[in-house]
Amino acid sequence: MKQLIRKVTPFLLVLPALIVVCIVMVYPLIYNFSLSFFQWNYVKHWEGMTFVGLGNYFEALLSPEILYSLRITLVYAAATLFIQFILGLGLALLFDVETLPGKYFFRASLLIPMMSSAVVIGFVWKAMLNPDFGIINYYFSQLGFGNRSFLGNPSLALYTVIAVGVWAGTPFCYLMLTAGLRGLPQEALEASKLDGANTWQQLIYVKLPLLRPIIVVILIFQFIFVFGVFGMIYVLTAGGPASLTKVFSLLLYEIAFDRFELGLGATLSVIYALIAFIFAILFVVSVREEKS
Numbered sequence: 001m002k003q004l005i006r007k008v009t010p011f012l013l014v015l016p017a018l019i020v021v022c023i024v025m026v027y028p029l030i031y032n033f034s035l036s037f038f039q040w041n042y043v044k045h046w047e048g049m050t051f052v053g054l055g056n057y058f059e060a061l062l063s064p065e066i067l068y069s070l071r072i073t074l075v076y077a078a079a080t081l082f083i084q085f086i087l088g089l090g091l092a093l094l095f096d097v098e099t100l101p102g103k104y105f106f107r108a109s110l111l112i113p114m115m116s117s118a119v120v121i122g123f124v125w126k127a128m129l130n131p132d133f134g135i136i137n138y139y140f141s142q143l144g145f146g147n148r149s150f151l152g153n154p155s156l157a158l159y160t161v162i163a164v165g166v167w168a169g170t171p172f173c174y175l176m177l178t179a180g181l182r183g184l185p186q187e188a189l190e191a192s193k194l195d196g197a198n199t200w201q202q203l204i205y206v207k208l209p210l211l212r213p214i215i216v217v218i219l220i221f222q223f224i225f226v227f228g229v230f231g232m233i234y235v236l237t238a239g240g241p242a243s244l245t246k247v248f249s250l251l252l253y254e255i256a257f258d259r260f261e262l263g264l265g266a267t268l269s270v271i272y273a274l275i276a277f278i279f280a281i282l283f284v285v286s287v288r289e290e291k292s
Contacts, residue, residue: 035266042260049263056267065243066251066268073248076158077226080165084222085215087166088173093203095174096181114171122235125164126151154241161233161245165226173218180214181207220280227276248272 036056038049060066091110095103113121128134131149141147150160184207192206208215230249233239239246239254246254252272256265 032266032269035263036270038263040261040263042262052263056264057271059264060267060271068243069246069248069251072158072244072246073227076162076165076229076245076247077223079162080169080226081219081222083162083166084169084173084226085218087170088177088218091170091174092177092181095178110171110174112171113168114175116168118168118229118231119235121164121168122232125167126236129160151237152241154244157237157241157245161236164232164236165229168232169222169226172222176214176218177211180211184210216283216286219283223279223283224276227279228272 037051037053039052039056040049094100095107097103116124128136129150131137131147131152136150137147148156150156188206188210189202192202197205228249229247230253233245233247234250234253237245239250248268249272252265252268255261255268
């Protein structure tokens with residue numbers, strides 16, 4: 001009896017947390033997935049829910065609006081993630097130099113975006129980019145370029161949003177890569193130096209291969225974050241101008257909560273989760289194949 005109590009006690013202690021997780025996460029996920037098989041307009045809720053099977057999925061895959069938004073999102077995610085990683089790696093290597101003056105001040109300053117919410121970042125950058133009183137346009141005017149509507153110009157809006165996303169996400173890449181560089185085995189670095197490897201060769205052939213597990217973690221987390229970006233872009237452009245920055249999450253919000261097409265909105269959320277899952281699996285599999 002005592003042995004049975006010992007075995008059961010850990011599960012009983014974890015049970016309240018499991019119940020909360022099921023209520024907060026598991027049940028909404030199951031309900032959302034089941035809702036994706038129905039057509040339901042909340043405004044006309046008295047008409048009830050109509051079972052359409054895979055109809056919502058076919059509609060999502062054939063809708064030019066949804067496919068365009070998905071393309072915009074993939075462009076934003078790929079460009080933002082690539083630049084974030086390159087800048088994060090460059091900063092991590094720069095501040096890894098022990099003799100660099102003022103590196104502790106700049107290192108602390110780099111973490112400011114991580115302390116701010118996406119909405120705050122959106123409001124701050126929207127104010128700085130304002131064509132009438134924004135500080136960025138002020139300096140552009142001083143340099144003779146004149147005022148520019150960065151967020152209202154169709155040719156500049158997406159690039160501007162990407163730049164803000166890079167500013168917001170680079171500190172995470174930098175922090176993770178800095179931790180990885182500090183954890184590299186010194187024996188491998190010393191051996192490469194004895195073999196005559198220069199700084200560039202050390203980076204390509206020693207540091208980056210050893211950092212591969214951390215790089216995969218960065219790519220997975222940051223891809224999920226940038227692919228599902230909402231608050232920052234909603235504040236900056238609300239998807240405009242002319243839907244040129246209407247990323248997947250913004251379109252999902254519009255369909256579900258502006259048009260009240262909850263079934264199609266649930267379908268888009270399932271598609272988002274599948275895309276994020278597929279990319280995460282691809283990142284992990286690629287690393288395992290390189291190791292083997």
